[in-house]
Amino acid sequence: xxxxxxxxxxxxxxxxxxxxxxxxxxxxxxxxxxxxxxxxxxxxxxxxxxxxxxxxxxxxxxxxxxxxxxxxxxxxxxxxxxxxxxxxxxxxxxxxxxxxxxxxxxxxxxxxxxxxxxxxxxxxxxxxxxxxxxxxxxxxxxxxxxxxxxxxxxxxxxxxxxxxxxxxxxxxxxxxxxxxxxxxxxxxxxxxxxxxxxxxxxxxxxxxxxxxxxxxxxxxxxxxxxxxxxxxxxxxxxxxxxxxxxxxxxxxxxxxxxxxxxxxxxxxxxxxxxxxxxxxxxxxxxxxxxxxxxxxxxxxxxxxxxxxxxxxxxxxxx
Amino acid sequence: xxxxxxxxxxxxxxxxxxxxxxxxxxxxxxxxxxxxxxxxxxxxxxxxxxxxxxxxxxxxxxxxxxxxxxxxxxxxxxxxxxxxxxxxxxxxxxxxxxxxxxxxxxxxxxxxxxxxxxxxxxxxxxxxxxxxxxxxxxxxxxxxxxxxxxxxxxxxxxxxxxxxxxxxxxxxxxxxxxxxxxxxxxxxxxxxxxxxxxxxxxxxxxxxxxxxxxxxxxxxxxxxxxxxxxxxxxxxxxxxxxxxxxxxxxxxxxxxxxxxxxxxxxxxxxxxxxxxxxxxxxxxxxxxxxxxxxxxxxxxxxxxxxxxxxxxxxxxxxxxxxxxxxxxxxxxxxxxxxxxxxxxxxxxxxxxxxxxx
Numbered sequence: 001x002x003x004x005x006x007x008x009x010x011x012x013x014x015x016x017x018x019x020x021x022x023x024x025x026x027x028x029x030x031x032x033x034x035x036x037x038x039x040x041x042x043x044x045x046x047x048x049x050x051x052x053x054x055x056x057x058x059x060x061x062x063x064x065x066x067x068x069x070x071x072x073x074x075x076x077x078x079x080x081x082x083x084x085x086x087x088x089x090x091x092x093x094x095x096x097x098x099x100x101x102x103x104x105x106x107x108x109x110x111x112x113x114x115x116x117x118x119x120x121x122x123x124x125x126x127x128x129x130x131x132x133x134x135x136x137x138x139x140x141x142x143x144x145x146x147x148x149x150x151x152x153x154x155x156x157x158x159x160x161x162x163x164x165x166x167x168x169x170x171x172x173x174x175x176x177x178x179x180x181x182x183x184x185x186x187x188x189x190x191x192x193x194x195x196x197x198x199x200x201x202x203x204x205x206x207x208x209x210x211x212x213x214x215x216x217x218x219x220x221x222x223x224x225x226x227x228x229x230x231x232x233x234x235x236x237x238x239x240x241x242x243x244x245x246x247x248x249x250x251x252x253x254x255x256x257x258x259x260x261x262x263x264x265x266x267x268x269x270x271x272x273x274x275x276x277x278x279x280x281x282x283x284x285x286x287x288x289x290x291x292x293x294x295x296x297x298x299x300x301x302x303x304x305x306x307x308x309x310x311x312x313x314x315x316x317x318x
Numbered sequence: 319x320x321x322x323x324x325x326x327x328x329x330x331x332x333x334x335x336x337x338x339x340x341x342x343x344x345x346x347x348x349x350x351x352x353x354x355x356x357x358x359x360x361x362x363x364x365x366x367x368x369x370x371x372x373x374x375x376x377x378x379x380x381x382x383x384x385x386x387x388x389x390x391x392x393x394x395x396x397x398x399x400x401x402x403x404x405x406x407x408x409x410x411x412x413x414x415x416x417x418x419x420x421x422x423x424x425x426x427x428x429x430x431x432x433x434x435x436x437x438x439x440x441x442x443x444x445x446x447x448x449x450x451x452x453x454x455x456x457x458x459x460x461x462x463x464x465x466x467x468x469x470x471x472x473x474x475x476x477x478x479x480x481x482x483x484x485x486x487x488x489x490x491x492x493x494x495x496x497x498x499x500x501x502x503x504x505x506x507x508x509x510x511x512x513x514x515x516x517x518x519x520x521x522x523x524x525x526x527x528x529x530x531x532x533x534x535x536x537x538x539x540x541x542x543x544x545x546x547x548x549x550x551x552x553x554x555x556x557x558x559x560x561x562x563x564x565x566x567x568x569x570x571x572x573x574x575x576x577x578x579x580x581x582x583x584x585x586x587x588x589x590x591x592x593x594x595x596x597x598x599x600x601x602x603x604x605x606x607x608x609x610x611x612x613x614x615x616x617x618x619x620x621x622x623x624x625x626x627x628x629x630x631x632x633x634x635x636x637x638x639x640x641x642x643x644x645x646x647x648x649x650x651x652x653x654x655x656x657x658x659x660x661x662x663x664x665x666x667x668x669x670x671x672x673x674x675x
């Protein structure tokens with residue numbers, strides 16, 4: 001439903017995207033990843049017509065988005081910018097109601113559809129209980145759910161989100177991503193998000209788009225495309241990719257770089273050891289919550305110089 | 319006109335529109351703040367009282383009952399005093415005050431700054447320079463106001479030209495305005511210093527702003543402007559709701575934030591230039607009325623109608639006080655608006671801070 005053709009976009013003198021062609025699948029959760037300044041936010045902003053491309057086209061259901069009235073686009077495409085400004089003193093219900101703007105005129109400021117859509121959006125994002133609270137009094141996680149509720153009130157088929165989990169703690173990140181997942185799986189919405197965390201991207205995405213320097217390096221299901229080679233290509237980071245112990249999705253673990261991380265064989269080395277291992281058998285036995293200890297294959301590091309953690313990672317054998 | 323709650327579940331609707339009701343007139347449905355209706359009603363009553371008081375006080379004194387009798391057209395010995403001497407000036411004060419309230423509301427919301435007003439963004443100074451030139455060059459008295467209007471509009475054009483490059487973004491808008499204001503003020507001072515001292519004094523009084531010797535003509539120009547702009551103002555009352563959204567969010571929900579800012583600011587400076595040209599720089603009303611009205615209504619942004627009513631009330635009272643406080647010496651209304659409005663704004667600010675802490 002969303003595609004780009006020969007898209008050139010940027011800010012002032014700087015060209016960020018240079019001739020990008022991309023098709024995003026309908027009814028899927030697409031996650032765009034890439035290093036800082038790779039153009040992923042620029043791509044999202046251009047697709048959401050927040051940024052006018054210098055050349056090329058964004059197609060929404062086959063029609064050039066610039067040929068559509070912006071109000072009509074707002075009824076088909078919801079967008080949550082990176083860090084929206086929270087209006088002072090506005091209540092949650094009020095802000096969610098702003099999502100109905102594309103359906104309203106100054107002489108028709110409210111209809112029963114508006115009310116129903118706001119109710120449904122607040123229920124979906126689980127902010128109904130906060131309806132009367134001022135948005136600026138909420139926590140970061142609650143606030144982000146309110147913003148998502150506002151875009152849901154637009155009642156669009158597609159939803160574009162620019163780094164919706166930034167500045168949230170891990171629990172709230174998972175909460176927001178679970179909500180986006182539900183929107184896709186239960187409501188059949190097309191969700192496109194820029195995320196920073198590769199592992200979260202791999203866990204939630206149906207379709208992963210990896211970008212570097214304004215170009216798409218790879219696109220496809222994370223289980224097919226997310227490899228150590230791709231991470232090295234895109235981020236310039238050495239890593240191992242192992243299956244996630246919870247979901248089986250690819251899990252990216254950066255290699256030991258000799259920096260601040262504890263050296264293998266020191267603090268973590270012992271805990272990684274198998275229960276029967278000679279080094280720390282007692283520690284392993286006393287530490288049942290450590291999922292690593294139960295992995296029979298795990299061995300203490302063999303001291304691989306280039307990638308010392310590779311040999312010792314417990315999940316490798318899964 | 320009937321105020322009806324939503325037909326399908328009133329309780330759920332109250333949650334979606336807290337403190338608001340839906341006003342339905344045929345195909346038109348407007349969301350109205352209940353507290354704004356209350357505040358507007360109280361302000362209207364106070365305004366009418368102030369008007370009667372203003373018609374009554376002075377030399378000669380006319381008892382309020384006689385004022386009412388004269389107004390109802392029953393013919394009293396006071397008709398001349400009430401209708402010909404006092405009413406034009408009182409009506410001008412009310413209309414000009416309302417216009418300042420409207421202009422202030424629009425300018426403050428585009429500037430996203432409660433301290434923005436026509437004299438912060440240079441409209442007053444533009445009108446002031448033109449009026450000073452007119453008054454010191456021996457121009458006919460009838461031409462002073464039209465010249466001042468041209469000056470105010472010139473300042474507005476300059477303001478838009480300087481602010482437009484960044485889509486009239488709040489900070490750019492205020493900065494451009496401050497630059498325009500300083501430029502015109504400097505030029506005004508040059509004109510003042512090179513002028514005949516008597517002419518300079520007349521220009522000085524104009525700059526402070528006074529309603530003395532003015533009446534129906536000035537009121538008609540201002541009221542006519544507001545009337546012509548009424549459809550735009552009806553739109554503005556609604557568009558003001560979303561000025562608090564940042565540009566990306568606004569575009570996301572299908573708004574065109576730059577066009578909206580140009581529309582709101584354009585309307586604001588047009589009203590400001592017109593009213594300033596007619597009554598001079600009484601613009602403290604434009605600064606105070608929107609903010610006080612906002613606090614009275616307890617809204618997150620200044621309410622247009624209540625700000626207009628409060629501006630009218632403030633200027634009627636300021637003009638009355640200017641006429642009577644040191645009678646027979648008359649003070650220009652511009653001096654009194656600051657004296658009345660300033661302390662009240664400070665009081666509200668202090669009270670607001672205590673509540674929020």
